[in-house]
Amino acid sequence: MARQRRRICDQAGAHPRSEASGRRQELRDVQLRTGSGVTHDLTIVGVETTILDVPLVRPHKFATTSMTAQPLLLVAVRTAAGAIGYGEGVVPGGPWWGGESVETMQALVEKYMAPVLLGRRADNITAIMRDIERVVASAQxxxxxxxxxxxxxxxxxxxxxxxxxxxxxxxxxxxxxxxxGAAPAAEIIDEANEILDARRHFSFKLKMGALDPETDTRRVVEITEALQGKAGVRVDINARWDRLTALKYLPRLAAGGVELIEQPTPGDQIEVLAELNRLLPIPVMADESVQSPHDALEVVRQRAADVIAIKTTKLGGLRRSRETVAVARAAGLACHGATSIEGPIGTAASIHFACAEPGIDFGSELFGPLLFEEELLIRPLQYSEGQVQLPDGPGLGVELNMDAVKTWSRN
Structure with a gap:
């Protein structure tokens, strides 16, 4: 099979729609001048997609699946002046979470989104994304x-x-x-203690939902008790328990020292999440229940959560993420910088967002690149003392190692 790197267009003129040709020519004539006097043409002349499969340092387990490598879709946008911007399409472990995969994302970007971009200015983001909404539903x-x-x-x-x-x-x-992850208790405790000793992280999240609820609850309480006084422990059930299971076991988790419960029940059952939130003495975080600003509004109306997980991936980018945070802040809810196990491009974007948005006030899980066995950047993101640093430099502040990208591009 051919390597999964596809150049959608090498120049704006390759776009076949005659209706857009005049607009493209007009946009090519519009230049943006910086203070240095250098002219930069922001006209988009190329879009390229590349699928990568990057191995992980250990299997990462979710409620319904496990992965040993993370598929990523790199999206490159090139301007007439030669600037190249990168984005990342990524879901946590495949289409089980939100229905998308790197394969579906690549098809949508190539066939339906790229024609909307070509010939437009890269700074015309609001109008471009509005026009994409007209040809592609959902697919955030x-x-x-x-x-x-x-x-x-x-x-x-x-x-x-x-x-x-x-x-x-x-x-x-x-x-x-x-x-x-969802590994046995002894394995989890050893990993947590190694990380604490290295002063890399000071709080942990455990995945639940893959095991029998009784066994799973005992496992988590054992881990929480072992880490008591050393680190905070929260759990993510990935929407896999029904109402009765949640009513039975969540109070035991809270009594066992768990500090937060993330999305125990199906995302569309917001009234059940609200019932559980009223019952529990610890915070509840909504993730699958909030995939749009309107979802956040519904969580607020029903008082279904204390914290909202903000993923720039599931929300469709930086601007819709900001709208979602605004809803939460207006209602006094906290926001958490969550992850879809992004690579360094997606993670860097979320770091920029979190460092520019005061509403991200409940920390983050922006650890994705640390789970990757191979480094994709020339200079890695900097993690230390339980934090990740905001990258310096133009754009996302990171530079891809193209040799590594080539190595892990799908054949």
Missing amino acids: FAKAGVEIALHDAWARSLDVPVHTLLGGAFRRSIDVTWAL
């Missing part, structure tokens, strides 16, 4: 890859970091919780 993970690539290309053209486009960074780092 794919749209996030495109939207973030546009931000990266625009910021690089201006020689400023992406967070400048979001209002500027008010902090230079953010706390990072480490996900310990």
Whole structure:
């Protein structure tokens, strides 16, 4: 099979729709001048997608699946002046979570989204994403890859970091919780203690939902008791328990020292989440229940959660993420910088967002690249003392190692 790297267009003129040719020519004539006097043409002349399969340092287990490698879709947007912006389409372990996969994302970007981009300016993000909504419903993970690539290309053209486009960074780092997966208790405790000794992370999240609830609850309480006084422990059930199971076991988890419960029941059952939130003495976090700003509004109306998990992937990019955070902040809910196990491009975008958005006030899980066996950047993201640092430099502030990208591109 041919390597999964596809160049959608080498120049804006390759776009076949005559109706857009005049607009493209007009846009080519519009130049953005920086303070240095250098002219930058922001016209989008190329879109490229690449599927990678990057091995992990250990299997990562979810409620319904496990993965030893993470598939990523790189989306590259190239301007007439030569700026290249990157975005990332990624879901946590495949289509089980939200229905998308790297394969479906690639098809949507190539056939339906790229024609909307070509000939437009990279800084015309609002109009571009509005027009994409008219031809592609849902598919927020794919749209996030495109939207973030546009931000990266625009910021690089201006020689400023992406967070400048979001209002500027008010902090230079953010706390990072480490996900310990769904392994046996002894294995989890050993891993947690090694991480604590290295001072890499100081809080942990455990996956639940893959085992019998009784066995799973005993396992988590054993881990929580072993780490008591050393680290906070929260759990993520990935929406796999029904109401009666949750009513039976969640109080036991809270009594056992768990500090937060993430999405115990199906995402569309917000009234059940609200019932559980009223019952529990510890915070409840909504993840699968919040995939749009309107979902956040419904969680607020029903008082279904205390914290909302903000994934720039599931929400369709940086702008819809900001809208979702605004709803939560207006209601006094906290927001957590969550992850879809992104690679370094997607993680860097979420770090820029979290460092520019005061509403991300419940830490983060932006650990994705630490789970990867292979480094994809020339200079890795910096993790230490329980935090990840905001990258410096234009755009997302990171540079891909193209040799590594080639190595792990799908054949």
